[in-house]
Amino acid sequence: MEHVGIVGTGLAGVRAAAELRAAGFTGKLTAWDAEDREPYDRPPLTKSLFGERVRPLASQGLGDLAGLGVRVVPEAAASVELSPSGALRVSGVAVDAAILATGAAPHRKMPGAHVVYTSDDAARLAAAIPHSASVRIAGAGWIGTEIASAVASAGLPGPRVELWESSGHILGRSFHGAVDDLWLGWLEDGGVDVRLGQPLPEGQDADAILVQATGSAPALAFLAVEADRTARGALATDSLTRVLSGGSPVPGLYAVGDCADALLGETTLEGGHWTKALNDGKATAAAILGVPPPAYIPPVEVFSTQFGHEIGLVGTVPADAAPAREEPPRGGSVMRWEREGRLLALLSVDAPRELSRARKALRVRRG
Numbered sequence: 001m002e003h004v005g006i007v008g009t010g011l012a013g014v015r016a017a018a019e020l021r022a023a024g025f026t027g028k029l030t031a032w033d034a035e036d037r038e039p040y041d042r043p044p045l046t047k048s049l050f051g052e053r054v055r056p057l058a059s060q061g062l063g064d065l066a067g068l069g070v071r072v073v074p075e076a077a078a079s080v081e082l083s084p085s086g087a088l089r090v091s092g093v094a095v096d097a098a099i100l101a102t103g104a105a106p107h108r109k110m111p112g113a114h115v116v117y118t119s120d121d122a123a124r125l126a127a128a129i130p131h132s133a134s135v136r137i138a139g140a141g142w143i144g145t146e147i148a149s150a151v152a153s154a155g156l157p158g159p160r161v162e163l164w165e166s167s168g169h170i171l172g173r174s175f176h177g178a179v180d181d182l183w184l185g186w187l188e189d190g191g192v193d194v195r196l197g198q199p200l201p202e203g204q205d206a207d208a209i210l211v212q213a214t215g216s217a218p219a220l221a222f223l224a225v226e227a228d229r230t231a232r233g234a235l236a237t238d239s240l241t242r243v244l245s246g247g248s249p250v251p252g253l254y255a256v257g258d259c260a261d262a263l264l265g266e267t268t269l270e271g272g273h274w275t276k277a278l279n280d281g282k283a284t285a286a287a288i289l290g291v292p293p294p295a296y297i298p299p300v301e302v303f304s305t306q307f308g309h310e311i312g313l314v315g316t317v318p319a320d321a322a323p324a325r326e327e328p329p330r331g332g333s334v335m336r337w338e339r340e341g342r343l344l345a346l347l348s349v350d351a352p353r354e355l356s357r358a359r360k361a362l363r364v365r366r367g
């Protein structure tokens with residue numbers, strides 16, 4: 001193995017490069033990325049919309065591409081091809097292995113609407129909001145509620161904030177209605193006008209800023225390789241991040257972070273979460289270099305900061321079970337979903353210690 005190509009230098013791509021070097025890889029590393037700038041972390045883009053929103057990954061100790069000896073090629077849409085003889089090429093360059101780390105791009109259908117995926121998107125939105133009469137956000141998922149919180153908490157003289165959600169639930173994909181009361185309290189106290197069960201009407205009001213926060217899809221249009229896909233259109237991988245085709249690994253092809261879902265026997269570890277992007281590279285490095293991977297795979301985890309609360313969700317909330325509510329002795333609150341005495345998911349509000357226990361209970365032993 002002399003040359004490894006990495007497509008995408010978000011968190012997953014940068015971590016894969018760092019883990020390869022940490023595991024002793026001394027060969028050539030080349031990375032391609034559509035954004036021609038130093039890799040940065042995406043969560044602060046919405047949480048700190050009006051503050052320190054661009055935090056380089058290198059400054060957080062998550063990986064410095066220059067220090068890791070990675071040659072970076074800026075390219076809007078790098079391509080990946082596999083010849084019938086098994087030779088891999090990234091944008092025409094021969095590599096021995098390719099790591100796909102292209103993330104998930106936001107849905108964008110409403111004309112004139114902002115999305116927040118890149119630091120440039122966030123800068124444009126932050127600059128436009130103070131001059132507007134109202135901010136209309138479509139989608140009360142994590143991104144939509146974070147933007148509503150950031151605008152409502154910014155201390156601006158205007159604008160009115162509206163949050164429209166067609167499904168009828170706040171964070172419905174994550175909680176299936178179980179947190180509506182909790183979030184409605186925060187949103188209403190913050191002065192946000194919430195319209196549940198209603199899609200944002202078409203048509204532009206000249207004084208309103210539109211924000212589309214209706215979800216994202218794995219960014220895989222560039223891939224000219226037959227591979228198995230999961231229901232959300234992500235690449236299916238095994239627990240070592242090897243891309244599967246017909247259920248078997250494609251030699252030399254790996255996928256990490258948001259563009260991939262790992263099939264782990266009974267469970268699927270879905271992309272779309274920071275912790276998956278953070279951890280996948282360890283398994284990739286182990287698979288490429290033939291060293292033992294970490295014994296455990298951490299569970300899905302989401303963190304958020306909204307209306308002055310530190311929020312964490314570990315695990316997958318079932319649609320058909322009601323949560324138990326607790327108030328831990330050290331403060332904050334917790335919702336816990338269990339089945340037959342087994343923890344399935346835990347939501348913590350200002351109770352970080354409860355999260356570390358849940359992480360341990362929900363990690364999966366690598367098969």
Ligand SMILES: Cc1cc2nc3c(=O)[nH]c(=O)nc-3n(C[C@H](O)[C@H](O)[C@H](O)COP(=O)(O)OP(=O)(O)OC[C@H]3O[C@@H](n4cnc5c(N)ncnc54)[C@H](O)[C@@H]3O)c2cc1C
Binds near residue numbers: 046103104277302
């Ligand atoms: C605003 C925002 C807030 C978030 N907040 C949270 C949070 O609080 N908690 C949480 O768990 N998760 C959060 N997430 C999700 C988290 O940021 C992602 O899970 C993580 O960034 C995934 O990392 P990644 O490297 O897989 O993908 P990305 O960070 O999306 O990076 C992919 C990179 O690949 C590049 N690329 C794509 N296609 C190509 C191509 N063909 N050629 C070259 N380059 C290409 C892209 O330009 C991009 O730079 C948030 C995401 C956003 C956008």
